[in-house]
Amino acid sequence: MTSAPHNNSFRSSREDEFWTWFQNNEHTLFNFERDQERVFNRLIKAMRKVHPDLVFEFGPIENNKREFVISAGGLKSAFPFVERLYSRAPNLACWNFTKFRPRRTPMEIKIGDIRVSPDDVEVTIQADGEKAGLTVYLRGLDKKREDQYLQAAFLLLDQAIGEYDMEIKVGFIEIKPFEQSTKFQRLNLLSLQTVFDTFMSR
Incomplete structure (x- = not known):
């Protein structure tokens, strides 16, 4: 796998660019079910600019808030990039940001x-x-x-x-x-x- 650049300012700028994009598309992301395929494709593209192994999950809307999970897809090598992206997350009223897939009630x-x-x-x-x-x-x-x-x-x-x-x-x-x-x-x-x-x- 090609190594990511180690320049901190470069990496921070990519993370900040992602969150700027996220905030600019906040309403669309919050209501992704209206056009899920298109929204997910755009979100995947934006996350891959930070790191190609990053993936995401959305939680249901509860009390006018939605959970957004930043995941490494189970790849330990991508864990540092999850940490960095999460550390730059803005404080948004309608969102709870979570790093790594949390524990859930097991399902079939x-x-x-x-x-x-x-x-x-x-x-x-x-x-x-x-x-x-x-x-x-x-x-x-x-x-x-x-x-x-x-x-x-x-x-x-x-x-x-x-x-x-x-x-x-x-x-x-x-x-x-x-x-x-x-x-x-x-x-x-x-x-x-x-x-x-x-x-x-x-």
């Missing part, structure tokens, strides 16, 4: 012709050096489509513990059939959040 994942519900998943935690190794037990795991199930496991874990912790605090991730026994405590995805935080604070 569909990849190709497979569906994985949070109810079909349990997770164990064990030490992997200074990180947490996660084994994901999946109901209905088909070894012929293991790559798809592994991708679904990653996405469900990302929802449960958030993008930052997934990349910084998690070591190995492996998947096993739901029926397989283990000596470690098995957790559902909602319980995982609290136990993960306790485990990492040990």
